[in-house]
Amino acid sequence: MEFDPVLLGKLKGMDEESLRNLVLRIASAAGVDPAQTQGLLSDPAVLKNALCGLTPEQAKEMLAQVGNDRAGKIADLLGKEF
Numbered sequence: 001m002e003f004d005p006v007l008l009g010k011l012k013g014m015d016e017e018s019l020r021n022l023v024l025r026i027a028s029a030a031g032v033d034p035a036q037t038q039g040l041l042s043d044p045a046v047l048k049n050a051l052c053g054l055t056p057e058q059a060k061e062m063l064a065q066v067g068n069d070r071a072g073k074i075a076d077l078l079g080k081e082f
Contacts, residue, residue, distance in 0.1 A: 005056065010082050012051050016044035022081055023047065029073035030066045 011019065020041050027037040040047060063071045 007078060007082060008051070008054065008059065012048070016048065019048065019051075020044050022077070025077055026074050029077055030070045 023041060024037060
């Protein structure tokens, strides 16, 4: 999955509840512990601020850490969302 700055812009523009729901689905696809995800989402504004500061290099690094299979699942989720 390649970094897409347009997609990042769309994510940044989402309302907090929609972003929260999407992150829950992405975290599940990435195999992240649901408890960790819930902790991250306790304050959606923090997540939104983190997205706003995300660089293309950081996004690529994050995707590389989950592996190609999980990154593909995330790409599918994002493709359906946008």
